[in-house]
Amino acid sequence: MQDNYALWFCSLHRPPPTQLRQAIDCSIPASMMMGGRSIVNSRKIAWISLKCNRQNGSYECGYYVMYWMTHIIRSHITSRWETRFKTTTPVPEKSLLIIRNAAAKYIIRLYNSS
Template sequence: MCKQSIYNCIFYRMCSAFRSYKRLGGQSKGTKLTWIPAQCAQQPGSLDCGYYVMRFMYDIIMNHGNSQDLTKDFSRTLPYSAEEINEVKDFWADYFMNNVEFLA
């Protein structure tokens, strides 16, 4: 278990993996990773965390797939509206109703 903050643990492991990947490709030295902390909507409570994650993934795919400026595109910190969260709930419910066979 990493005794540092979770951010530092992830940072160290990602940098290590990147260096290993470069070495496997025959490059002894490579450019260092530049970390840009992404911002995301901050949830006000603890009940909708899964929906916040799904909404953030949805936003990435639908709105930022061809992003040229991650700092600008991922700068939202305001909570999602109830309408935005309900949209994810509706997508998820619709998917299950149309694609999952229920045992009766």
């Protein structure tokens, strides 16, 4: 993230926990200092809370994260986040099933290769 953005997705539509925000806000200056760079010109992280699909149940959050990650990577999304994530309807069950199956196949493949 070259412009120091922190994107927040929450399928329960909750704000980021204060402790998480503080840890991430400190990460850029800490990384710069550890790399021997000056933090004088470091910009504060801009937090962007995106509208995202709201889950219906209590167990789907991990699948929602995988759904969004897959969407971001496949669509090469690197900007204009607010225009790309603007729906609060639940992810269709068929899409969640595809994500679950892909994750299960990947885990089985890893297990069988070790």
